Amino acid sequence: MNLCTGIGTSNAQDAAEAGRAAASAALAGLPGEPPALIMVFCTPRYDLPKLLATIRSVTGTTLLIGATSSGELVQGTYMGFGAGVAVLAMTAGPYRFAAASASHIRVDMDRAAQDITRTCRAEVGESPHAGVLVLADALLGDLQQIVQGVYRITGPKVPMFGGAASDEQQFIKTSIFHNNDIVNDGALALWIASERPLRVEVQHGWQPIGVPLLITRAGGAEILEIGGRPASVVYEEQLGLAPGALSADKFWETSINHPFGLLQADGSFVIRVARAKMAQGGLRIQGCAPSAGSAVQVMTGTPDMLLDIVESTATRALETHPEAGLLLAFSCAARATIFGDRKPEEAQRLQAAAGRVPVFGMHCCGEFSRTTGVLGTHNATLTAMAL
């Protein structure tokens, strides 16, 4: 039994109107089968309770998950900031789904992630293969703790992917949805029980510049020192700038184009974006700061470099799954910012690579994709999974 999907979107300003229209359209797209899962991505500017209630009034009690985003990727269309809502309705196909969520998990995200993963796994039952989709509040802090908590339950055989909810780069409030609830300061895990192996694909397109650096002091979400000196000074030096040349208010404009690459054993990089320059010379990292003792390099990327990995990401995700009925994609909002006027290209190129398989995704604020080892939190990266 193949997976069938229906996708609806709406640009209506009113939450209820938008929700009703998108949900109705999504359900209408299904070939007469009942939905097993509803997925919602939307602008944070909506009256979210109203939006959710309206969608639920249409979709009924079907399992619903979702998040606020910084633009939705829907079948080759990029819905920009404040554009509206996208609703995906999907039949179960060869899968079984169960979700669990928890709010206010900041105190112990690792344990909360274990709890929700354990709960949804128990609900869905045993299966030969599985995957876990994780949605989280982007403002929680060290999102790697969520990845690690999930990994303690899944082990290496269960791929994990997903993204952190976004608020159109405001970094004020992000939300995730679980059935009737708007979950804040929390996370959600969707366990996907499968009869066949699932594969997550991740790429970013960034290239290193400068020399490898050693983080000598880090704390919380900040890189404090690199090579024994203030991180911001070294960072500026690597960019050929004088110390202090980057002001705090203009820092984001530069850092979004020059994230850190966390050097991996195989020579690859995991991207970490410095979101702010702190008064004491530290650099605040979005989502997950590298530990002291980590090796990093300053990276650079052009729209072309970052867009060039889109097709291969989609292709690789789909090549092991010929019967896929859906390609789920989570791309970093920072990438869209860098794309500038070429923002729609990512959605277009994803759908073009996916061919007949509908693409559904969002621009998020931190991507989850554990492929090797335990590290599964990314910035400025594109991750996708074919179902």
Add this chain to the structure above:
Amino acid sequence: MSVNAHPCNNNQESKDSDGDFRLRAARDAALQAAREAVRDTTRLTRLLTILNEPKPLPDLLDRALAALSELFIAEIVVLLDPSGTGNFVPKAAIGLPEDIIHQPLSEALSSYAATAMASKAPVLITEAGQDPLVEPQLRELGAETAVWLPVIDTQSVRGALVLARCQSLPFANADADLLATMAYRIGLTLEQAQKSAQVEQLVRVGRLISSQLEEKKVAAEAVRHLPEVVLADAALLVLMDADGNPDRAYQSDLALGEAPLWRRLTNKLLVESRLAASQPYCIDDLQTVGEQFAICGLKTCPARSLLAIPIHREKQILGLLYAVRLYRMMFTPDTVQIASLYADQTSAAFQNARLYRAMRESEQRFATAFQWSPLAIALNAIPEGHFLDVNETFLRDIGYTRSEVIGKTYAEIGLVADPDDEAAIRSELTKCGHVYARECRFRTKSASIVTFLVSLSIVAIDGRQCLLTSFADMTEAKQVHSEKLLMEQQKQRIWRAESLSRMAGGIAHHFNNLLGAVVGNLELAQHNLSQGVDLDSHLADAMQASHRAIEIGKLMRAYLGQTPEAKEPLDLAQAVREALPLSQLSIPPGIRLKTEFRSPGPRIKATGVHIQQILANIIANSAEAIGDQKGEIAVTVGVVDEADISASRFFPLDWTPKTATYACISVSDTGCGLDATHLEKIFEPFFSTKFTGRGLGLSVVLGLIRSNEGAIHVETRPGRGMIFRVYFPELTETAAETKQNGVRPPELSDQRGLVLVADDEPLVRDMAAAQLKRIGFVVVTAVDGLDAVEKFRARKGDIRLAVLDLTMPRMDGWQTLAALRELRGDLPVILSSGYDEVQVKRDKHPERPQAFLQKPYGIVELQAALDRALGTGASGDKP
């Protein structure tokens, strides 16, 4: 912002020359090399950074393993830390799902982990998925390549570190070398953490063991917790009996063989080999011990490594505490040290348990004494004062129920009847910290007042200060005392009756004799008068007999303490010195008189003549006691403190010391002494061990002593003599000068006037009238007081003086005196009585006589009284 970065730009590169290309390639190669160098450096740096963070061990290990997973692209990282216990359950892991993380991962002997531990070298496997020696869990999770590394610390190989990749990317030898270093660092961390944990365990378990209050439980707890503290599989304790032989054995759940086996081993180690007596005994192959001591049972015992630690009490060994491992893994020195501390704690816990048992027995004794005491006992909280506990006697005595008392204070119940009692007890308790036998009155529930003797002390019970009060009910004791007093009074009455009987008999004997002499001589005189024969000799004999009768009367008064002489301050030594010549007259020649007194001696207030009489009588008594034998009488005068004589038995019997110091005359003799049973009677009139009629001397002594507020103590030493000690209160002032109590010899003077004589006894009245007439007065007589008033009223202007008897019918002397003074305020009056003057004048009367005349009296005494009353003599008696 414009950034001067160095991105790789293919378009630009295509335009560069070959030289530029080579230069750029060289640069990239250098960058790659630098990248790899930094990467390898950061691997170890990052691990060390994590391991140095001040976090709990599980967090450190979790982060360290996560870092290893990230740094070596290993999906699975597992740390096995059996520490010699054979337990290969992962201590920490990344990538092991929770459903298998608590399962043993490796076989102890046939796994790559065991191989790495045994060889102390890494084991690298490339086709892990097909290798049966690879742990099935790893294969199940998709591990394709893996490396096992020994985790070594400073003392031993303690476990293994496993990294597995779920992809066909083999670990390089360089990776393995670096990982070996990391495993060592992890081993050091584990070792350090283990030490800390063992110390913490030691403290925690020490508290648990120390909290046990029974020796049996101490033993059980010590055995139960030892394995976790020293990382052993089981534990066992063998305790010695009182004779130092292995006795009771306690062992943990794991069966290590029968108790006799371990008792025997203990005996061998302690008694025969003395191996474990002074220090822990440690061996990693118990079989060799079995062979050495020929204990066959050890061959079947599952224990392999053994640690034996002695349990001490001071220098005495209480037993041996054993920790055993089921694998051959020697206990490390650190662990042995921890085990020794553990044994010390256990020893202390045994000691505590013994002390607690003793304390509990003591408490039980206290509780039993408290509950079943015949005395009422209460326990009150300090400072709140409420009752914590009371015994049944208390409740019975005060009539309240337990619920009415417990939790309330004395004031709330209203127990104390007199606030002054409570204040006094409070004051004494504050001052002394305790109160002993203080009388206090309480009000019972029925409102009756009972008197208790209360004793209070502050005691600590269950760590808090309490007031322990005992109450002795004095009601019954007082009743017994009253009955005893009554019996004593009855005894006294009987004694007095006997004494009176004896005294009456003595008096009758003397007076009969003397009256016989008077009557006989008067009859002879009467006969001679009719015959015209001379009367003088018979009248003189009758007079002599009469005077002797008067003397006996005086002695009797002296016995009663009724002596008219005035007391004056005097030097006792001087008084004794002056009295001795008279006293010596009664001493036979064979008796030596020895004296010892310093001058000046102690000062007393007494009558000098009394001292003379006292001394004379006592010396005469002593001389009689010595008799015709040779002997010695010693007289000393000194001063004694009240404290030195307070416990003595004195006469008069009711005398108690009242001043700080006493002057003492001591008269000792070397006579025959006196039977102690006679001591009580020697001061009774007419008591004598010789013959009837004697025995007024010591009675007079007692009377005189009594009249001078003194006392006498007699010590008899049968066969060796007696000691009389006479005590008088010492005068502390020095000013008083001894007056010479010279008595002017009365002179009969020829006086005139009318005198009224009132006496109900005709013979006395007539004798007085005759004596007054002889002096020169005219006398009018009255038969009693009323008659006297009538007679006086008739001739009140003529009557110069009245002589009134004290004891008269119808109107006594005092009433008559008042009546006469009513009629004439300036009338001189002489009051006459057989009672002594002090006794007569003791009571208050509105009118006082000018003079007192002691009966019986002669004309001389009468003249002296007239002189005092009329102011015609040398000494006047002012009213």
